[in-house]
Amino acid sequence: MRAAAWSPLSPSAAAILPQWLVFLLALALAKGLVVLGLVLLMRTGLVSFGQGLYFGLGAYAAALLANRAGLADAALMIVAGTACAAAVAAILGLLLARYREIFFAMLSLAFSMILYGALVKSSALGSTDGFNLHAKTFAGFALAAGSERRLFYAVSVVLVFCVAWLLHRYLASHWGRLSAAIRDNELRVEYLGASVYRVVYVNYVAAGALAGMGGAFAALAVGHVDPETAYWTTSGEFVFIAILGGTGNVLAPFLSAAIFEGLRTIASQYAPNVWQMSLGLAMLAIIMFLPGGLWTLLQRRKAA
């Protein structure tokens, strides 16, 4: 427990870690939230290649609240990002919850590319360059210059773990079980008298909300938003992180996202030309030797 308190993913770490690492981990937490939603979908048997839609929506909603509405409060921005993504997911979910497999994956990708196209074309939102944002307060408290990122990181850690714990409870509940049952056999679920559509819809909206929350966190961490957040490679990155970590535990996405961001940082510094190739090789190794993701390594250690 003491070791856990001093691990990089704990609030107290924010005070002692170097600035670049705090930034890297804050981004990892944000992406971990998106992947957490993806894990929920994967447990239901669905893979979305379009979570960038909600990631981008969350980021832009948070940024616009600060820049256009003048409400530069980080807490409000996170709420706005989450709510905006959830609202759009609640509408698109009505359609998407009817589709499965490749059709679900491609349709979700198509919707994300519509947002990307719209953002690129809108000069008012900075077009391909996007725009900068800056949070002045957090839940009413002024963010002192310099310490801002650290404080924000500490709060993010607490909040993100609360969200992960809630999802953990959800997965262990009847609805979580029902989600896994749908992945196995939809026909049987319907013949037991439950609505498959309803469960898929609820999980889809929840995944969208989590991606929106992640988008708002990322926008706050980076201080900048651009259309890349909704681009299909961003969505692909989320799927990559989900497979890297595995769907076995709600903490796996965060571990995996931290490793991913770390690898990216190191690789872009020392091997900028082969960075994507090394990602490809890592994916190959995971699929061949650890199909359950990196989390299975921890499980094995626990079992031993």
Add this chain to the structure above:
Amino acid sequence: MNPILVAQGVQKSFGAVSAAADLNLSFERDSVTSLIGANGAGKTTFLNMVTGYLRPDAGRLSFDGQELVGLDPRRITRLGVSRSFQIPQLFSSVSVRENLLVAEGIAAAQGIAGVDGVEQATDAVLERFGLERYAAQAAGLLPEGVRKLLDVAMALVAQPKMLLLDEPTSGVAAAEKFGIMDLVMGAVRGQGVTVLFVEHDMDIVSRYAARVVAFYDGRVIADGAPGKVLDDAEVRRFVIGEEPHASA
């Protein structure tokens, strides 16, 4: 008498093949009926129409006074019609216990759970069907007989008024067939459940059914007590004659 299930003028064809040609049948409450017939005679099609998986081309199906045509399997399940499948429909990647927990959870959400809650109700089902020793095993890795039992056990969790069993003993070793049927019939006895089962094994049919309905080419060619139906000339020729394993 007040039948629980009534089929009137039910028709269904797949292209040129008639799977139901003007079926008129009614089933009494708390009765056990076996549907027999060669493959393609229309037995499973009848079950699929009753449960809403297939929609009849014409005719009416009423259950407990409620019209079934046009309702989906979920609605019909909620009205009190449960079924098992010829190929057991399980949640293969999770344990036997998890399979039953899902079923109990769904039932509980509809207010059907036992007073003790989902976990205890699941334990009770495991015990009733002799599935305790398989409880922790993944459903996908079970022997066929156990898969069949689990399939029926899940169907019964919703405490249905009517239970439809599609070939409950097919693919099971001959020595196990009676054991499975004894467990299933024991579980529904005294519960007021109407049972319809499709079966090819005539020993099972004559032992467990009080009434036999014989199908041929989408039509009913004989209907009555097992002794009478199984002796019928047409049944011997079209049903039993074409099922070499059934006369053994």
